[in-house]
Structures are given as structure tokens and as C-alpha cells.
Amino acid sequence: MPRRVLVLNNTYEPLNICPLKRALVLLIKNKAEILESAGLKIHSEKLSLPLPAVIRLHYHVRVPPGERRKVSRRAILARDGFRCQYCGSNRQLTLDHVIPLSRGGASTWENVVTSCAACNVRKGASLPSEIGMAPHQRPRPPSMIELLVSGWSDLPASWQPYLGLATV
Numbered sequence: 001m002p003r004r005v006l007v008l009n010n011t012y013e014p015l016n017i018c019p020l021k022r023a024l025v026l027l028i029k030n031k032a033e034i035l036e037s038a039g040l041k042i043h044s045e046k047l048s049l050p051l052p053a054v055i056r057l058h059y060h061v062r063v064p065p066g067e068r069r070k071v072s073r074r075a076i077l078a079r080d081g082f083r084c085q086y087c088g089s090n091r092q093l094t095l096d097h098v099i100p101l102s103r104g105g106a107s108t109w110e111n112v113v114t115s116c117a118a119c120n121v122r123k124g125a126s127l128p129s130e131i132g133m134a135p136h137q138r139p140r141p142p143s144m145i146e147l148l149v150s151g152w153s154d155l156p157a158s159w160q161p162y163l164g165l166a167t168v
């Protein structure tokens with residue numbers, strides 16, 4: 001029985017993943033509708049409801065721009081496709097400051113990339129130009145999708161069409 005539900009904004013953009021209980025409250029209060037159910041039904045004394053897998057809010061939630069969301073290790077890894085941004089390895093992944101902290105770099109989406117331990121050590125406190133190591137992709141704030149999926153190893157199949165639709 002799925003205990004987590006994908007929540008879409010009223011614009012159909014993915015918003016977050018919430019516990020089943022929270023989704024049921026939204027549905028019971030008529031603040032959301034079910035787009036995909038998990039096939040089963042929930043019965044209680046007062047109601048009978050399909051078990052939700054994906055719900056859509058009846059109201060709009062304003063989402064802060066990506067650059068204002070907190071930098072997290074998981075989201076950086078997801079954004080970078082779980083690959084070292086210097087050599088492409090997917091082993092012993094760490095986070096690297098492109099401009100090292102000791103050289104005035106900041107812990108921002110634009111300055112932190114996925115790096116394998118070996119590349120991280122090799123780069124050390126050098127600037128990219130000094131050592132000829134630049135990230136494959138220019139670091140940027142992650143999309144809403146990348147933030148959402150960063151905590152999940154396998155997404156329910158019923159969620160995937162809705163994640164693919166997002167344009168954030």
C-alpha cells in the first residue's frame with residue numbers, strides 16, 4: 001500500500017510528495033482531487049475513497065524560484081545525474097566547490113557540483129582555470145523534478161507521466 005502521494009499544483013506541475021494521511025485530509029476537505037489511484041479503496045465509517053497515488057490541488061501554491069531553495073547533497077547529485085562532473089565516474093561521489101571555499105567560493109547551486117573522491121582530491125584548492133578542470137555542465141539551481149526525485153530510488157509508475165509533463 002503506497003504511503004506517499006505525488007501532489008500537483010492546480011497547474012498540473014509537480015509540487016511535492018506528501019504522506020498518505022495528508023493527501024486524504026486534502027481530499028476529504030475538497031481541497032484536491034485524485035488524478036491517479038493505486039487501485040485499492042479506503043473504507044471508514046463515513047467514507048469510501050480510492051487510495052490516491054497522484055492528486056491535484058484545487059488552489060495554487062506559489063513555488064519559490066530554484067535559486068532560493070536550500071542547497072542539498074541529494075539534489076546536487078540528482079541534478080548532475082549521479083556522475084562526477086569532471087570525469088563522469090559514478091563511484092565515491094562527493095560534492096566539490098568549483099571555486100574553492102578557501103578562494104572565496106560560496107555554497108550555492110552555481111558553485112557546487114558532483115565530483116568523485118579522486119577528482120575532488122586532484123582539484124584540491126585550485127581554481128578550474130589553474131588546473132584545467134571545469135565541470136561538464138554549468139552548475140545551476142535544480143528543477144522541481146530533480147528536487148522531488150532526489151529522495152527516491154524508484155518512483156511509482158503512476159507518477160511518471162506527471163513528472164514528465166513538468167516544465168519547471
Ligand SMILES: [Zn+2]
Nearest residue numbers: 084087116119
Ligand atoms: Zn571524477
